[in-house]
Amino acid sequence: MPKIKNPLSLIKKDHNKVKSLFERYDKSKYEKKKSLSEEISKELSIHMRTEEELFYPRLEGISGESDSLISEAKQEHDKTKERLEAIKISGDEETLDMRIKEMEDGVLHHIQEEENKIFPLAEEKLKDQFPELSEKISSFKKAGS
Numbered sequence: 681m682p683k684i685k686n687p688l689s690l691i692k693k694d695h696n697k698v699k700s701l702f703e704r705y706d707k708s709k710y711e712k713k714k715s716l717s718e719e720i721s722k723e724l725s726i727h728m729r730t731e732e733e734l735f736y737p738r739l740e741g742i743s744g745e746s747d748s749l750i751s752e753a754k755q756e757h758d759k760t761k762e763r764l765e766a767i768k769i770s771g772d773e774e775t776l777d778m779r780i781k782e783m784e785d786g787v788l789h790h791i792q793e794e795e796n797k798i799f800p801l802a803e804e805k806l807k808d809q810f811p812e813l814s815e816k817i818s819s820f821k822k823a824g825s
Contacts, residue, residue, distance in 0.1 A: 685814035756790040
């Protein structure tokens with residue numbers, strides 16, 4: 681019997697990639713930090729669009745709890761987008777470091793909330809949609825990168 685594709689594993693893979701990029705950033709010299717900040721921005725932008733256009737809409741309207749969690753997650757995405765814009769105009773290393781750290785803290789909090797609260801809800805309510813959702817996420821990411 682073929683294994684059911686799990687869209688949550690695709691999302692978690694993105695989470696792990698971004699965490700790894702933050703770790704690399706923290707250990708890098710300024711010249712490398714600029715390119716890593718651009719890579720972080722690209723990865724987060726694609727990831728957030730994937731969730732907002734494909735994942736979150738599936739959970740909206742399922743329950744009051746899901747609506748509340750998705751609303752909070754979207755607000756966190758909006759804050760991350762603001763931080764991404766601020767990072768683009770960071771002129772010196774100190775400002776860039778400060779803005780990346782703020783974003784990292786927010787993103788890590790978001791990941792924890794998503795994996796501990798939204799993922800279990802999706803497992804419970806969307807299991808029958810996982811194969812289709814996995815395909816859509818995979819296609820979306822290939823087209824977006």
